[in-house]
Amino acid sequence: MDSFLELCQTRYSVRKYSDAPVSDSDLNYILECVRIAPSGVNFQPWKFVVVKSEEGRKKLQRCYDREWFSSAPLYIIAYKDTASEWVRKYDGKHIGDIDVAIAVEHLCLAATEKGLGTCWVCNFDPSLLSELFPQRENLVPVALIPLGHIAPDCQKREQGRKVLSEIVETI
Numbered sequence: 491m492d493s494f495l496e497l498c499q500t501r502y503s504v505r506k507y508s509d510a511p512v513s514d515s516d517l518n519y520i521l522e523c524v525r526i527a528p529s530g531v532n533f534q535p536w537k538f539v540v541v542k543s544e545e546g547r548k549k550l551q552r553c554y555d556r557e558w559f560s561s562a563p564l565y566i567i568a569y570k571d572t573a574s575e576w577v578r579k580y581d582g583k584h585i586g587d588i589d590v591a592i593a594v595e596h597l598c599l600a601a602t603e604k605g606l607g608t609c610w611v612c613n614f615d616p617s618l619l620s621e622l623f624p625q626r627e628n629l630v631p632v633a634l635i636p637l638g639h640i641a642p643d644c645q646k647r648e649q650g651r652k653v654l655s656e657i658v659e660t661i
């Protein structure tokens with residue numbers, strides 16, 4: 491990867507994984523990229539649970555019941571910690587979701603750099619997840635991220651993007 495732009499262009503939502511396991515060194519590299527993500531007032535209001543065991547994988551697959559999702563060798567559950575997120579005093583806006591989103595995108599891009607695939611998943615059943623993976627009440631699941639080697643026959647859906655002139659205004 492020669493540039494950050496190329497890294498961003500290479501990442502896509504991977505919805506089919508091979509059986510090959512993710513090495514500990516790749517996983518640790520990716521988690522280090524997560525760890526150093528920026529957050530509001532550096533509060534780091536997050537927790538990341540790596541789900542690797544067969545029992546854990548099966549339970550998580552019930553929370554997002556899609557065939558492609560089951561093919562991932564491991565998952566990361568990204569939680570925001572509502573007890574330690576920064577809240578803007580002017581309007582009471584909570585920014586924990588923003589913080590977690592930045593860290594998760596670090597995860598996805600670091601995985602891409604390592605030749606691995608990921609997919610953001612927010613359309614999971616949050617109450618089932620809380621039941622199957624009990625955590626402290628202040629930990630709210632934000633996203634599930636499957637992580638693994640991309641299956642050779644994984645279909646890349648071409649997802650168009652708005653052109654710059656539609657989304658950027660210079661004043």
Ligand SMILES: Cc1cc2nc3c(=O)[nH]c(=O)nc-3n(C[C@H](O)[C@H](O)[C@H](O)COP(=O)(O)O)c2cc1C
Binds near residue numbers: 501502503609611614
């Ligand atoms: C916050 C967020 C939530 C998403 N949730 C899901 C999801 O629940 N299931 C899914 O298959 N894809 C999900 N996606 C993936 C998007 O559909 C995908 O990123 C978008 O269509 C652009 O495609 P690309 O990632 O291949 O570039 C999510 C993406 C984001 C950023």
